Amino acid sequence: MVSIKDVAKKANVSISSVSNALNGRANVSEETRKRIVEIAKEMNYYPNTMARNLKVKRTKTVALCFSEFDRNFYFQIIKGINDCVVHNGYDLIICAHHSIEKFLRNGFIDGAMVLDKNVSDELILSAVSDELPIVVLDRELEGKNIYSVVVDNYRAMRDLVNELIVKGYTRFSYVSGVEHTQDNIERYEGMKDTLNEKGIEFISKNYYHGDFTEKSGYQSAKLMIISKNIPEVVICANDNMAIGVIKAFKESDIRIPEDVSVIGFDDIELANYLEPHLTTISTPKYEWGMYAATILFRILVEHEESIIPNKIQANIRWRQTSR
């Protein structure tokens, strides 16, 4: 690996002149600057980032902690993040939760985003600092230099249920995601509260325990069928479970939406390709990522303080699985 020393030797100047020349500083004659640049290029010299970062404190790199490569739901979020990062002239590295400590602790990054449930709150709270603001997308977390950018599940669900009631639906079932997750709780509460307000009681036998997987949706619907407890509409805590629900109903020749409506949450790519197309709540993934990164840069480059991020608003996509 060719170092600044090698370039200096070949150019017959001191290393500081090389540094100055290459960093476009004024204190070097145009003539030598040219020569140095040329020699550097011809020697294929690139400054060692680590050595540089050891000196200057800014690295112009931010990290995204992410490891759920199974769920392609996330990739539009990442795209949004990436576009914003590039636009700000920074570099993005994505690393899995296994590696995040390595990057969080050591001044290699100027800021971070977290989209990985495997990372504990404690880790985040212990890593965050004035020199390392963190934006989290997968939880709500309070603290100095920490910013949460999450979807407003509760409100989206309220909007949905209100509209369903207007359409005349009264008998609801709910297929839950993993019980203790914030997403699931907010989505469920949104539904329940709205029903209650409208004088519709939600009884617990219409609550089915899922875990966000297609399979758990399938099994929940099977249960409805066996127990002859088919509602007018089944609201699923996410699309994957809705897909499972639909599959089970289809197998029993229960028509959608004539016999029962099915509604998901997330608006994954599949939702619009299924037969029938899935009515769901669309979280604007690209904008979500973009906004999260924007928040980070408002701190990083604008040095804004006391930002309170807005929640991301999700919207209903009426399609064919509902009337």
Place this chain on the structure above:
Amino acid sequence: MVSIKDVAKKANVSISSVSNALNGRANVSEETRKRIVEIAKEMNYYPNTMARNLKVKRTKTVALCFSEFDRNFYFQIIKGINDCVVHNGYDLIICAHHSIEKFLRNGFIDGAMVLDKNVSDELILSAVSDELPIVVLDRELEGKNIYSVVVDNYRAMRDLVNELIVKGYTRFSYVSGVEHTQDNIERYEGMKDTLNEKGIEFISKNYYHGDFTEKSGYQSAKLMIISKNIPEVVICANDNMAIGVIKAFKESDIRIPEDVSVIGFDDIELANYLEPHLTTISTPKYEWGMYAATILFRILVEHEESIIPNKIQANIRWRQTSR
């Protein structure tokens, strides 16, 4: 940021003792070792990776260059890569083509993988070295310390066409991907050569110019319909175009597979959810990534030389869009 110096001061020892203690070296008494470890923990000390890497040459980090966050086809590949990297005790960073130079040039990584057409061959060839082996997944590239792990498109297509001929198909159409891409060329050649061998001439009016997008598949099928040139089977250079083709046929009430069969390539997630389920060629994505990373580690940790990677074999998934 607390440094080794701070720990040394607080523990009343020299920095070398701290370093030795924390790195589990023998030349430090058990007693002081314990004290130092304790103090380090209580001070929340983590060694600065960059400073360390400046000294020792191994970073135990590899990079994946990737930026097509639009095509979720890729994510299982990344998962395979990530699992292998973690299994070897390394860290993975994923960075987009914009940033790759920064990491390729500066000794921050021990090795790299490339899955990004935006990276030029020249860049790869100029960055590769004994200290930085590179595995490419998206092209075939020759050179010292460069290894290509690609899918055997040609063979898969030969297998497919041979079986189709056995099934009695004789009238083929082909919807191409972006013309000059290796994937497209190999897939097309595989089809054409096999047909020729079996005495079936492939005429150019049955070749439709697509670009791997659903839309281009849709338009190609529209063209077939308008020109009343519907074959027995249309082979698409990827699944997305097959989806477009199917959509167009459906709109014209052309039945699949009764009137025409449609076959894709890739086996994206959608393929198995479409109605009818798409017959396609499945590239084992997880294994592909896993294998590519494995090659890298055979060089990195086993110091193997002169490895000639096998091509990844793809397999036909007979489903409902073909007879």
Place this chain on the structure above:
DNA sequence: TTGTAAGCGTTATCAT
């Protein structure tokens, strides 16, 4: 305009 030298946070060599 140019060069010298200190320092960033480590590890490693060599005295002690």
Place this chain on the structure above:
DNA sequence: ATGATAACGCTTACAA
């Protein structure tokens, strides 16, 4: 067993 000290490759005051 412990501690100075050089070195990694760079930036940056400061001196020349």
